[in-house]
Amino acid sequence: MQSPPFYFKRPLYNKKTTVNRGNETLEFICRWRIGFCAVLLMLVACNESGPLPEIVTASLKESHEETLIGLVSHLEDVTISGIEPVAGDRSRVSVRYELVFDMDFSRAIRVLADPGSVSGGERERFRDHLGIIGTVELTGLTSLYGEFEKGQRFNVVREIDFVKIKGKWVGQP
DSSP, X not given: OOOOOHHHHSOSSOGGGOGGGTHHHHHHHHHHHHHHHHHHHHHHHHHOOSOOHHHHHHHHHHHHHTSHHHHHEEEEEXXXXXXXXXXXXXXXXXXXXXEEESSOHXXXXXXXXXXXXXXXXXXXXTGGGOSHHHHHHHHHHHHHHOSOOTTOEEEEEEEEEEEEETXXXXXXX
């Protein structure tokens, strides 16, 4: 008797997909489960549209406090009005906030121009801006806000660029 042709000798299915193979079936299921989870994680990571509102607010307040205007004012009612993806790892965020001055212009200029006339605590607080550089910087603020007074409020709309570095969003100046 002659043997059947070769195509009848091979199984018509992959041996690892059979239900009655025990350990091989378990191995198949584990591989697919791991692969499915990896694909799902990649989709979630790629779907991230930009920085979270908490990150934007914290970054804005941190950059505000590092400048001279941060020493004479504070921010209130920070809201995000839009997030625009610029590139794969970059986003531009539109932010609205209220700038509230805590000090008069005349008091601030006195602190910067004549540090000997103020207390040691105020001198220490403004130490990075004392002298002519701080005076020029404060005068530049008057072009935006005029000679501001304590309690005066301004609505500000601003765009901040964020870059994703090592999986974290970082605000750019």
